[in-house]
Amino acid sequence: MFTFVGMKFTFGVIATFGLYSVLWRENKFYRFWEHVFLGLAAGWALVTLWIETLKPLWWDKMVGSIAENGNTAEPGFWAWAFMLPIGLAGYFVFSRKHAWVGRVPVAIIIGLWSGQQFDVWIQKYWPQMNASMVPLFPTNFGFRPQVPLDNPVLKATIEQNVYLSQAIGNLIGTITLLSVLAYFLFGIELKSKFMQGTTKLGRYLLMVGFGAIFGSTVMMRFTLLIDRMYFIWIEWFQNIVMGRGI
Amino acid sequence: MAMPETPSTSSLGQKMLSIPRGVWFLLLIVLATVPQFVTMTIPNIPEDSSAALYKELMTLPEGSTVIVQTDWTKSTQGESRGQFDALMRILMRKNIKFAFMSVADPQAPEVARNALKELNLERVKNGEREYKRWEDYVSLGFFPGAEGKGKEIGESMLDAFKASKDKDQSNVERSVLESPVMKGIEKVGDLSAFIVLTGTKSITIALERLHDKVKMLGLVTGVMGPETVNYYTSNQLKGLSIGLKGVYDMETMMQFGANHADSSGKVIYYMKKFTDDIPNWEGKKNLDRGTRYYLTLHFTIGLMIIAVIIGNVGVLLTRKKGNA
Numbered sequence: 001m002f003t004f005v006g007m008k009f010t011f012g013v014i015a016t017f018g019l020y021s022v023l024w025r026e027n028k029f030y031r032f033w034e035h036v037f038l039g040l041a042a043g044w045a046l047v048t049l050w051i052e053t054l055k056p057l058w059w060d061k062m063v064g065s066i067a068e069n070g071n072t073a074e075p076g077f078w079a080w081a082f083m084l085p086i087g088l089a090g091y092f093v094f095s096r097k098h099a100w101v102g103r104v105p106v107a108i109i110i111g112l113w114s115g116q117q118f119d120v121w122i123q124k125y126w127p128q129m130n131a132s133m134v135p136l137f138p139t140n141f142g143f144r145p146q147v148p149l150d151n152p153v154l155k156a157t158i159e160q161n162v163y164l165s166q167a168i169g170n171l172i173g174t175i176t177l178l179s180v181l182a183y184f185l186f187g188i189e190l191k192s193k194f195m196q197g198t199t200k201l202g203r204y205l206l207m208v209g210f211g212a213i214f215g216s217t218v219m220m221r222f223t224l225l226i227d228r229m230y231f232i233w234i235e236w237f238q239n240i241v242m243g244r245g246i
Numbered sequence: 247m248a249m250p251e252t253p254s255t256s257s258l259g260q261k262m263l264s265i266p267r268g269v270w271f272l273l274l275i276v277l278a279t280v281p282q283f284v285t286m287t288i289p290n291i292p293e294d295s296s297a298a299l300y301k302e303l304m305t306l307p308e309g310s311t312v313i314v315q316t317d318w319t320k321s322t323q324g325e326s327r328g329q330f331d332a333l334m335r336i337l338m339r340k341n342i343k344f345a346f347m348s349v350a351d352p353q354a355p356e357v358a359r360n361a362l363k364e365l366n367l368e369r370v371k372n373g374e375r376e377y378k379r380w381e382d383y384v385s386l387g388f389f390p391g392a393e394g395k396g397k398e399i400g401e402s403m404l405d406a407f408k409a410s411k412d413k414d415q416s417n418v419e420r421s422v423l424e425s426p427v428m429k430g431i432e433k434v435g436d437l438s439a440f441i442v443l444t445g446t447k448s449i450t451i452a453l454e455r456l457h458d459k460v461k462m463l464g465l466v467t468g469v470m471g472p473e474t475v476n477y478y479t480s481n482q483l484k485g486l487s488i489g490l491k492g493v494y495d496m497e498t499m500m501q502f503g504a505n506h507a508d509s510s511g512k513v514i515y516y517m518k519k520f521t522d523d524i525p526n527w528e529g530k531k532n533l534d535r536g537t538r539y540y541l542t543l544h545f546t547i548g549l550m551i552i553a554v555i556i557g558n559v560g561v562l563l564t565r566k567k568g569n570a
Contacts, residue, residue: 023271041353048352052388056409113393120454127457131480147521155521209472216468216489222278222546223324223468223490226539229279 009236016228058083132177138167176205259563262556270553277545282538287498295478296495297504297517299463299485302439303336304524310438311343311427313386313399315452316358317350322445322467327361328493328535329443329465332500334365338377339527342438343427345384349392350446355385368531384412384422392448396455403431434460439484441465449474457482465492490543493536499524500532 018033064076086105093102144163147155162170182195183202190196238244292300306312314333318326337344348354362383370376377383387410389395398406410422422428431437440460442449445467453462457477461484466474468489478486487496502514503526526532 024268044356045352048355048388049390052352052355053390056387056411057389061409116393116397116455123458124450124454127482128476128480144518146516147518213469213472216471218550219489219543219547220322220325220468222543222550223539224322225274225324226278226282226542226546227324227327227535229275229542230282230535230538233279234282 006240009231009240013232013236016232020228132174134170134173135162136167136171136174138162138164140164175201180205257564257567259560259565259567262560263564265556270549273549274546277549278542281542281545284541285538286541287501287533287537288541288544290494290498292495292499292504292515292517293488293491294517294519295475295483295486295488296492297499297515298478298519299465299487299492300496300499300504301517301520301522301524302461302463302485303333304340305522306337306340306342306438308341309343311345311431311436312337312439312441313434313437314344314346314358315349315440315442315444315448316346317348317354317442317444317446317448318467319351319353319357319445323357324539325467325489325493326443326445326465328490328539329487329496330358330361331365331534332487332493332496332536333441333443333465334362335527335530335532336500338365338369338374338382339530341382343382345386345422345427347386347395348388349390349395349451350444350448352388352390355388359385372531378415380412380414380425380427382427384425384427386410386412386422392451393455396452399434400455400459403428403433403436439463445470450477453477453482490536490539494540497533497536500527500530502526 015033015036018029019037021027022030058080060074062076062078062080065073067073086108089101090105091102092098092100095101140161141164143165144161145158147158179198179202181202182190182198183206185199190199314337316330318330346355346358348358362377366376379385386407395406404423407422407428411419412422412425414420414425434440434456437460439462440452440456441463442452443465447470449464449466449470450473456462462482463485464474464477464483465487466489468491471488471492474483474486475488477483487493499515502508504515504517504524505513505521506515506523506525507513
């Protein structure tokens with residue numbers, strides 16, 4: 001337990017207890033560990049940004065590099081220096097008088113981003129629209145059978161057919177798509193009872209979707225707790241304290 | 247004047263509603279801990295998307311190169327670590343070379359490196375070959391502009407990573423393009439797959455720019471699952487693992503295979519989407535965090551369902567008594 005790894009894990013366990021202590025009530029022990037965590041995250045981000053991003057992608061390109069024999073390995077390009085004032089201009093957002101300067105780098109980023117969006121939109125949604133066009137009428141009124149592992153002819157026959165079970169699934173998908181799209185028709189007044197019913201159905205189906213998303217989110221939060229308990233009881237207590245692991 | 251009758255504080259409904267918060271937390275902690283000491287696989291039917299992912303990974307050509315965009319940190323470790331371990335075990339066992347990069351969080355590259363170190367220790371302990379940095383894998387770095395980097399990767403791998411450096415076997419920093427991992431990779435299509443493991447929207451940013459240029463596979467958290475699954479159904483993603491269920495699917499398929507008969511001739515998992523026989527990893531460590539956590543998750547969700555029922559019944563009883 002008193003090795004470097006043991007101490008590291010013990011420190012982690014104390015931090016975990018500290019952060020979970022907020023469940024009992026707001027306290028100084030929790031505040032302490034919250035600030036430790038924030039400080040570590042901010043410090044780490046700063047160093048990583050320099051080592052992994054700014055140095056190789058900007059500094060090294062600007063100053064170049066020298067080989068072991070003293071010759072130039074890679075020439076530097078001074079024009080990269082212009083990136084610095086553009087980047088620093090972002091901090092003018094803190095000045096009331098010169099806040100407009102801060103909009104320059106933001107405008108450049110938005111411009112670059114917007115330029116990509118035409119292509120991105122097609123790339124993103126076109127295949128999804130294509131995948132929404134599914135057969136609604138069955139060619140075989142039965143359930144899709146299990147595809148046999150060793151019979152390619154039967155496999156091909158099964159895949160050519162649209163089974164009733166598949167057609168029902170496709171119909172539910174199509175109704176969901178159309179009714180949810182109808183719900184977002186805010187530009188025109190929907191007077192017909194059919195359209196009002198469709199938009200209402202769209203709203204209910206959206207709520208079903210949100211419920212499913214919420215369920216996934218809750219599961220993920222539970223998994224975080226389970227992982228912390230694994231860290232405390234298996235990785236630390238069982239492996240370090242009881243000496244069954246590292 | 248008659249005073250309105252107020253419900254007694256000792257009524258059953260009130261009691262149900264006034265269970266101390268500490269009791270719930272204590273129960274939750276006990277249920278999130280005790281099942282972890284039980285080694286048990288619960289029955290499972292792998293999702294189509296997980297099965298497709300397993301098939302794609304298992305059919306990657308040996309010795310080829312993939313990019314693993316690893317955008318997870320400790321904040322999604324419960325799900326992402328299991329996904330990372332399963333993914334890496336498959337890639338390493340198949341001798342696939344990989345280059346990993348991150349776009350979402352500065353902590354992500356180090357978290358991946360540490361997890362990889364542990365997996366390497368496990369391999370050495372089991373008598374398997376150590377996966378060597380530079381020879382078998384490289385770190386491409388952290389790139390804060392996901393949109394720009396995705397576009398660059400789509401246009402030219404040589405331009406996208408010409409400034410990225412990693413340490414070679416003699417600890418000298420060199421361009422990653424000189425490494426055996428990136429040898430012959432000039433465009434993204436030269437990769438055998440582009441794999442995104444994330445708890446963020448970085449997968450959609452990558453998909454928007456690369457799905458038509460390279461085979462893309464995804465491993466996402468439960469939160470990201472519902473919005474990412476569209477990309478699988480539209481075939482933009484060739485395989486997708488979602489949340490803890492996805493991890494459990496991967497681990498159980500690594501244990502039993504897909505459409506694969508065991509020594510007694512019994513096929514454990516029949517797949518709906520394909521008929522190929524995808525083998526398991528006999529005698530290797532396959533069941534890990536996913537299996538342990540999935541059982542535990544059932545207990546914690548059980549507690550939540552009980553809590554919701556108790557709360558609702560408590561409210562009903564209290565209102566009924568109040569009305570009476």
